Amino acid sequence: MHETGIAEAGIRAALTEMERHGASRILSVTLRIGALAAVDPEAMRFAFEVACGGTPAEGAGLEIENVPAEAWCRYCGIAFTPESVSFFKCPQCGEYSGELRRGREIELARLEMDS
Amino acid sequence: MHLLHNEFPQSFHHKPKARAKPGDVITVDVRTEDPADIPPPGDFRLGGETRFVRVDIPLLAENNRLAEENRKHFKEHKLKVINLVSGPGAGKTTLLARTLQELADTVSCGVLVGDLETDSDARRLRHDKVPVAQLTTGSACHLDAHMIAHGFDALQMEEGQLLFIENVGNLVCPAEFDLGETVRVALFACTDGEDKPLKYPPIYRSAHMVLLTKCDIAEACGFDRAQALENLAKVCPDAEVMEVSSRTGDGFDRWIGFLRDLL
Numbered sequence: 001m002h003e004t005g006i007a008e009a010g011i012r013a014a015l016t017e018m019e020r021h022g023a024s025r026i027l028s029v030t031l032r033i034g035a036l037a038a039v040d041p042e043a044m045r046f047a048f049e050v051a052c053g054g055t056p057a058e059g060a061g062l063e064i065e066n067v068p069a070e071a072w073c074r075y076c077g078i079a080f081t082p083e084s085v086s087f088f089k090c091p092q093c094g095e096y097s098g099e100l101r102r103g104r105e106i107e108l109a110r111l112e113m114d115s
Numbered sequence: 116m117h118l119l120h121n122e123f124p125q126s127f128h129h130k131p132k133a134r135a136k137p138g139d140v141i142t143v144d145v146r147t148e149d150p151a152d153i154p155p156p157g158d159f160r161l162g163g164e165t166r167f168v169r170v171d172i173p174l175l176a177e178n179n180r181l182a183e184e185n186r187k188h189f190k191e192h193k194l195k196v197i198n199l200v201s202g203p204g205a206g207k208t209t210l211l212a213r214t215l216q217e218l219a220d221t222v223s224c225g226v227l228v229g230d231l232e233t234d235s236d237a238r239r240l241r242h243d244k245v246p247v248a249q250l251t252t253g254s255a256c257h258l259d260a261h262m263i264a265h266g267f268d269a270l271q272m273e274e275g276q277l278l279f280i281e282n283v284g285n286l287v288c289p290a291e292f293d294l295g296e297t298v299r300v301a302l303f304a305c306t307d308g309e310d311k312p313l314k315y316p317p318i319y320r321s322a323h324m325v326l327l328t329k330c331d332i333a334e335a336c337g338f339d340r341a342q343a344l345e346n347l348a349k350v351c352p353d354a355e356v357m358e359v360s361s362r363t364g365d366g367f368d369r370w371i372g373f374l375r376d377l378l
């Protein structure tokens with residue numbers, strides 16, 4: 001639901017990088033999105049296209065790189081990939097964990113630009 | 116505190132500055148303007164060389180930075196901040212109105228309430244001793260740290276002790292936006308059905324406390340309390356859970372006690 005804000009922040013950051021690198025156009029953008037980041041890929045694509053409009057990123061391709069979730073069991077001291085997206089049950093001791101180590105990322109990962 | 120606008124990527128409209136005194140209910144416009152200073156499209160260089168650059172920029176970093184500034188600022192003021200989050204209609208305003216009735220005569224409170232357009236929640240929260248500011252978010256479906264900085268600025272709270280924030284009714288986005296609060300309290304209404312935590316886990320997982328609300332009508336709704344508590348224990352095993360009714364006041368002793376213990 002906040003994909004619009006994320007897309008706009010992403011384009012702003014991308015344009016700053018573009019200027020810093022002395023390029024004049026962005027041809028593609030890669031976003032890194034965690035499996036539990038509450039970002040809907042379809043809504044993200046749409047918001048991205050809108051946010052690019054009228055900027056040097058207009059028409060740029062969007063690639064989404066997924067990051068799988070990784071939870072942490074404080075009792076066993078191990079990281080594990082949860083089987084459910086709703087709750088994280090430690091495969092070793094069976095306790096539930098509320099701690100996520102990876103999977104909430106929302107990052108601008110890579111840019112393709114001209115020159 | 117004020118946060119410099121040139122450090123924040125989005126520009127905001129600001130109505131002429133008015134501050135809410137106790138008993139006042141004011142409106143603060145925190146809608147974002149269209150991004151203004153984006154350069155126009157560049158030239159197409161057909162067939163030219165392109166290059167890839169790895170940048171790794173977290174896109175919520177700006178909000179997190181502003182949230183830390185808020186947190187520091189609140190700490191300096193010895194102010195404890197409670198961020199109430201839930202889906203639409205879980206009972207945030209009703210809970211808050213009763214909380215103010217029970218607490219505001221003895222504890223100095225302030226309220227920020229986020230809403231898309233209307234100010235009806237802010238008016239329901241009016242209290243002689245409490246400054247209330249309604250944050251008009253426009254299309255934003257959650258509050259962010261920048262809005263809170265402006266909202267707090269609009270409250271006249273010299274010796275404030277508790278600041279309540281009623282977030283926009285939304286089970287998704289508010290989970291991702293740190294406001295600089297001391298505690299985040301997620302409301303879960305008996306009328307929502309016991310599987311809400313399994314369907315929207317991030318918001319419950321991000322909360323320090325879960326309030327099971329509308330307990331007076333739990334039975335009439337056929338609410339499976341044991342199942343709900345089990346689901347919460349799986350999703351957010353570290354959150355404290357309390358059951359309340361803002362209609363009858365059941366459970367308020369514990370809730371008010373929790374708030375007093377924050378002081």
Ligand SMILES: Nc1nc2c(ncn2[C@@H]2O[C@H](COP(=O)(O)OP(=O)(O)OP(=O)(O)O)[C@@H](O)[C@H]2O)c(=O)[nH]1
Pocket residue numbers: 201202203204205206207208209210236283284285328329330331332359360361362363
């Ligand atoms: N029976 C009962 N009804 C309640 C209780 N708390 C709230 N309600 C009712 O639930 C409805 C929604 O309550 P609100 O307090 O407006 O909910 P909210 O979370 O502030 O809603 P939004 O701001 O729109 O997200 C209203 O009709 C309230 O009267 C309660 O403890 N018991």
Ligand SMILES: [Mg+2]
Pocket residue numbers: 207208209236281
């Ligand atoms: Mg409300």
Ligand SMILES: [Zn+2]
Pocket residue numbers: 001002255256257288289
């Ligand atoms: Zn949102």
Ligand SMILES: [Zn+2]
Pocket residue numbers: 073074075076077090091092093094095
């Ligand atoms: Zn374990």
Ligand SMILES: [Zn+2]
Pocket residue numbers: 118119120123127261265
């Ligand atoms: Zn500002």
